Amino acid sequence: METWWRALTFTLGYNTSLVTIGSMLLGAAGGMIGSFVLLRKRSLVSDAISHATLPGLALAFILAGLWQGDGRWLPGLLLGAALSAAVGLWAVQTISARTRLGEDAAIGAVLSSFFAFGVVLITVIQSMQVTGQAGLTGYLVGATAGMLASEAQLIALCALGLLLAIFVLRRDFLLVCFDAEFARTQGVSTGRVDLLMLLLLMAVVVIGLKVTGLILIVALAIIPPVTARFWTDRPLRMVALAALLGAAAGYLGVTLSSVQEGLPTGPLVVLASFSLFMASFLFSPWRGVLATLLAYQRFRRRVHLRQGLLALAREEPIFDNLTLKLLRRQGYIRRDGVATLPGQAAARDAEHEERLWSLYRERHPDDALQQEHSGLTPIARVLSPDAIMALEAQLPPRPEGGR
Incomplete structure (x- = not known):
C-alpha cells in the first residue's frame, strides 16, 4: 500500500513518474480522438489500425537488428509501426470505397491478414541472432517495467503534441461527425477531416504500443468515450470528460502496476478504464442502470x-x-x-x-x-x-x- 501511495503521489521514482505522466497524456489523447471516432461511428477502425502495426513493428525490429545487432530501438519501431498502420488504414479505406464490401468486412480482412503476417515475422525474429527479442513481446501486451527514461520522454512529448492537435481541430471534427453534408456547404473537406481524424487515431495507437500494447491500445480509444457518454449529451463536454477518464485510467493503471514487480501495465490500464465504465454504467444519474x-x-x-x-x-x-x-x-x-x-x-x-x-x-x-x-x-x-x-x-x- 505504501508503494502504491508513493506512485500515486509521484514520489516512487523519476522513471515511474514520467511513465505515469506519459500514460495520462496518452489516455487523455485516446479519449479525445476516440470521442470523435465514436461520434463518427467508426470505432472499429481503431482495432484494425492497432493490429496492422504488428508487421511494421516486426520489420523495423529486423532491420534495426541487422544494422546494429539490437532491434529494440524505439524511434525506429514506432516509425515502422506507423508506416504499417498507415498501409492498413489505406487498405481499409480503399477496400470499402472501391468495392462492394462494407467497412466492417474491410476491417476484418485487414485486421486478420496484417496480424497473421506480423505473427509470421515474430517467428522469424525468434530464429535470428539479435538481442532484444524478449522486449518485442512487450509491444503486444504493453510493458513499462523496462522502459527507459528517453522512451518515456518520447511518449510524453508525442502524446502532448497529439492533445494540442486534437484541441485545434475539434470544431471541424464535430461538424463532420454530426452533419457531413452541412460541413461540405461550409467549405469543409470532409475527406480531409476524416483522414486527419484517422491519422490522429493511428498516432494514439502507435504511441501507446509501449504502454498498453497493440492488442489493448484500442480500449483507450473506445472505453473512455463510451463512459463519458453516460454523463452528458453535449459533444464538447463529452470530449473533455473522455479525456479526463482516459487520463484517470492511465494514472490508476500505471501506479497499480508499480505495486508489485511483474504486474502488466496494459491490462491494468484497461481494467481501470473498464472499472470507470462499470461505475458509470451502474450509477450515472441519467443513463445508468x-x-x-x-x-x-x-x-x-x-x-x-x-x-x-x-x-x-x-x-x-x-x-x-x-x-x-x-x-x-x-x-x-x-x-x-x-x-x-x-x-x-x-x-x-x-x-x-x-x-x-x-x-x-x-x-x-x-x-x-x-x-x-x-x-x-x-x-x-x-x-x-x-x-x-x-x-x-x-x-x-x-x-x-x-x-
Whole structure:
C-alpha cells in the first residue's frame, strides 16, 4: 500500500513518474480522438489500425537488428509501426470505397491478414541472432517495467503534441461527425477531416504500443468515450470528460502496476478504464442502470395511481394490489376501499384531465405533444391557458352516471 501511495503521489521514482505522466497524456489523447471516432461511428477502425502495426513493428525490429545487432530501438519501431498502420488504414479505406464490401468486412480482412503476417515475422525474429527479442513481446501486451527514461520522454512529448492537435481541430471534427453534408456547404473537406481524424487515431495507437500494447491500445480509444457518454449529451463536454477518464485510467493503471514487480501495465490500464465504465454504467444519474430502474418504478407508480383515480371516478372495482397501496398511501381511499373526500376530488380532476387529453388527441392527431406526454403529465404544464380554454369549450357533456 505504501508503494502504491508513493506512485500515486509521484514520489516512487523519476522513471515511474514520467511513465505515469506519459500514460495520462496518452489516455487523455485516446479519449479525445476516440470521442470523435465514436461520434463518427467508426470505432472499429481503431482495432484494425492497432493490429496492422504488428508487421511494421516486426520489420523495423529486423532491420534495426541487422544494422546494429539490437532491434529494440524505439524511434525506429514506432516509425515502422506507423508506416504499417498507415498501409492498413489505406487498405481499409480503399477496400470499402472501391468495392462492394462494407467497412466492417474491410476491417476484418485487414485486421486478420496484417496480424497473421506480423505473427509470421515474430517467428522469424525468434530464429535470428539479435538481442532484444524478449522486449518485442512487450509491444503486444504493453510493458513499462523496462522502459527507459528517453522512451518515456518520447511518449510524453508525442502524446502532448497529439492533445494540442486534437484541441485545434475539434470544431471541424464535430461538424463532420454530426452533419457531413452541412460541413461540405461550409467549405469543409470532409475527406480531409476524416483522414486527419484517422491519422490522429493511428498516432494514439502507435504511441501507446509501449504502454498498453497493440492488442489493448484500442480500449483507450473506445472505453473512455463510451463512459463519458453516460454523463452528458453535449459533444464538447463529452470530449473533455473522455479525456479526463482516459487520463484517470492511465494514472490508476500505471501506479497499480508499480505495486508489485511483474504486474502488466496494459491490462491494468484497461481494467481501470473498464472499472470507470462499470461505475458509470451502474450509477450515472441519467443513463445508468440504477437511474433507469428508479425512473421505471416512478413511471409505473404514476400509471397505477392515475388508473386507480380513473377507476374511482368511474366507480369501477380495483383489484391490483399496487394500485390499492398507492391510493391508500396518498389518502385517497380508506382501508375498506371507499374513496375519501380528497380521493373523490382527485378522481374528478383525473377524469377531467383524461377527457381533455382525449379531445386534444382527437382534434390534433399529428401533434407531437400528445405522443410525448401520453396524458400522464398535467395538461396545464403542456398547453397554454388559451388552448385549454378552447378545449374546455369543445368538451362534450359528461356521460350519464359520471361523478
